[in-house]
Amino acid sequence: MKIRLMASMLVLLLVTGAVAAQDVPTITISTWAGVDEAAEFQTILDDINANTTEFQVVHQPIPADYYTVVQTQLAAPGSGADMYWMDQNNMALAADGVFMDLSQCLADSEPQTAGDLSDYYPGILAVNEHDGGVYGLPWIAQPVVLYFNRGLFDAADMDYPTNEWTWDDFMTAATALTLDNDGDGNTDQWGFTNNSWPPPYIFIWQAGGELINADFTEVPLDSPEAVAGMEFYLNTAYNPEMSPSREIIAEQGFGEMFKAGRIAMFMGGAADDLDRVEGLDVGVVPVPANPDTGSRTTFAWNASTVVNASSPLAQENPELLCDALVAVTEGIHHWKVLSPRISQGTAEFLAESEPRKADSAEAIIEAAQDMRALPIFGDYAEFDAIFWSEFWGPLINDETDLSVAELAAEIRPELEDTLP
Amino acid sequence: MTDPGALNTYLPTLIRYLLVMIGIGVIMVVVYRVQRALGVKQEAATGRTLVVPWIIGFVIFTVFTIGASFYLSFTEYNLFSAPEWVGLENYQDLFDVSAGTLESREQRSTDVLERRHQEIVRVEVGGGGFVFGAREHAFWRSMRLTLLYSFISVPLGLFGALGVALLLNQKVRFLSFWRVLYYMPAILPAVATALLWRWMFSQNGIINSLTAPIWQGFGWEAPRWFTDPALALPAFIIISLWGIFGANSVILLAGLKGIPQELYEAAAIDGAGSWAKFRHVTIPMLSPALFYNLVTGTIGALQVFEIAAFIQTPAAVGTFLNWLIYQEAFNLRNMGMASAMAWIMLLIILALTALIFRSSSAWVFYQGAREEAA
Known part of the structure; x- marks a missing residue:
C-alpha cells in the first residue's frame, strides 16, 4: 500500500513537472541583494514578467558569502543560475570562459537600449570585454564624490567645497575643520577620514600615473607621478591634523563617523546614503582636482550582469537569455545610481531614477565625466591581493621601512608577473 | 507575488x-x-x-x-581551468624563508632579508638582533598567531575548566542552575559570541569601562584590544576561555562524579590531606578526561574560524590559519596553495596530537587497564 502511494506521488510529481516544463521558460538570476534591495529588484522583475510571454525571470538572492557560492556554482557546469551579478573585480572570471559571450546576440540591439553597447561609457564597458568578446552588461557605474557636512562648515564660518576645488583647498579646509570642540585636549571633529578608502588609484591617476599601462605589460607604480599621488594620499591618512587614527576609525566606524557629524568631508560612492542622514545637511561635489595636473579623475565602482555559459538555456536558446538580460538590465538602469549609459547620463534622468538623489544629481553627473574603472584582467584577483597585502597595506599601516618609491620598485616585478 | x-x-x-x-x-x-x-x-x-x-x-x-x-596541493588550480601540475612549487613557496642578523636595533629588516621577503619575527639582542622573514609572510604570521593562541589558550582553559568543575562538584545550592549557566557558552552560536565580544572589547565597550579605574590610575590610554598588535592575542585568548570553560567543565565534572568515594576514604585513613587527595586521587582518576579535553581542545584551537572571520586583526599580527586558507581558496582562487596550507596545518595537528598521545603513558591513568594488567 505504502509503495503504491509513493509510486503515485512520484508519477504525480513527474507529470506536474512535465506540464510545468511546457510553460514559458524560467530564467533565474542570482544577486547579492539583501532583503530591501531584493524587494526593490522584485518590482522590476514583476514588471518585466508581466510584459512578456517569452520568459519569466526568477530572482534567487544569495545575500551572504555571495562570491564563494557563485564560484562553486560556476565551477560545476549546469548548476546554478542562468544570470549573475558580478562586480568589476569578479568580471575577471570572463577570462576563465565561465560567462557567455554576448557580442553576437547583442549585435542587432536597438540604439539607446540596454543592449546597445555603444551607449555605455567606454571605460565601464571595457571591464566587461575580453579577447574581443563582451561578457557582461554593466548596470551601475558609481563615481566617487565628495560629501560634506554643511553644518560643520557653517559652524566654522567657512565656504562650502565647490566644483573648482583643488587638493590644496581641500587640505586647508580639512585642517581647519579638525577641532577639539570641548577643550579637553582631545580632537572631537575631523576634516576628513580615509583608511584605504577612497582607493589610492584616484590619486595615482590624478597625478598622471598609472596602475597598469594601457597594453597590460607594465605596472609603473614607481613612476614619479604615481609615487607623488600615493605620497599625497599617505600624508592625509591617519594624519592627526585632519584625520582620525586607524584605532578611532576601527572602533567608531568609518562612514558612521560622518553620519554621526564627527567628520566634515567624506569621499563616498555616488549611490551612498550619506546625503540623506536624518539631522545632517549634506552637500555633494565632485572630488577635488590635482593642483598640478588639473585632473579630477575619480574612481568608478561598477557592476554587471553576466550569463552563466554552462547554463542549459545558454546552450539551447542563447537569444532568449540575451533578451532577458537586456530587459533586466534596462530595468536596473532606471533604478540604480548611476546608469552606466551615456544617453542616461543627465541630472534629470538620475533624479527620476532615484528622487532622493535629486539635490546631488548635478554633482554626480559632473563627476561621471571624469570617472574611471579599474583595468581588469584574468588574474586581477592575484594582482589585487599583492597590491593590497604586500604594497599598500604595509605603506598605510606603517609596516615597512621602505619609502613609497622603494617599495613600488620592489613590488613591481611581482605585480607584473600576474599580467596577462 | x-x-x-x-x-x-x-x-x-x-x-x-x-x-x-x-x-x-x-x-x-x-x-x-x-x-x-x-x-x-x-x-x-x-x-x-x-x-x-x-x-x-x-x-x-x-x-x-x-x-x-x-x-x-601539487597543482595550480583556480576552480575553472584544469589543475596544472607544479610539483612541490606551492610547498617551496611556503617554506621560502630567510633570516638575517641586525647590526643595530634601528636597522631595517628589508636590508638583511632576501628580496620579496617580509619580516615575521624580530628578536632584538643587545644593540642588534636577528630577523626572520618569508616570502609567504601572511602564512607564517598566521601560523605564529594560531600556534601561540593554541599553546596558551588550551592549558589555561584546561586549568580553568578543572577549577570550575571542582567548584560545581561541591554541595552547593542550585547546582543544576550553575551547571546550565557554565555550559551555556558551549551552545551559543560562535558568530553571535564573536560579535558580542567584539562589541565588549571596543574602546568604549564594557570591558574598558569596567577596567577604567585601573588603566586611568596608571595614566595609561584605554586598551585598543583588536587594533593594538600587542593586545590582539590576549583578547582572543580571553574569548576562547569563556567558551571552553563551559564545555570542558561539564566533561570534567562527569569525571569527578565517577571517582569512587572509597579512594578518598582510603587516602584519608592513610592520613592524606586535601592537597594529597587532589594530587594523588583526583588528578590521576581524572587524567583520561583531562587527556580527552587536551586533545580535542588543541585540535579545536588550531582550527579556529568563526572569530577570525568576524574580528579583524592588525596586518602585523596575521590572522588565524583556517581563515587564511579560506581566503586563499575562495577570495584569491588559489586552490593549490590553499590545499598546500591545509596539508601543512593537518600535519601540525597530527604531530601535536601524536605528541600528546605519546606523552599520555606518563600521566594518564586508566583504571581499567591497570586492573586488566593486574
Missing part, C-alpha cells in the same frame, strides 16, 4: 535526488544478493548492506575530497 517558475526551477534537482536514491537502492540490492550468493548469512548480509549508503557517502565526500586536496 508567487514564484511562477519554482517547480520548473527545482524539478531537475528533485529528479536528481530521486535518481540518486534509486541508484543507492540498486547498489544495496546488488550488494545484498552478491553476499547471499556467496553464502553469507542473512543477518550479516543485511547489516553490511545497510552500511552501504554510509560507505558511499564516506568515499565520495571524505576519502575522495581528502585525496583531491592532496593532489591539488
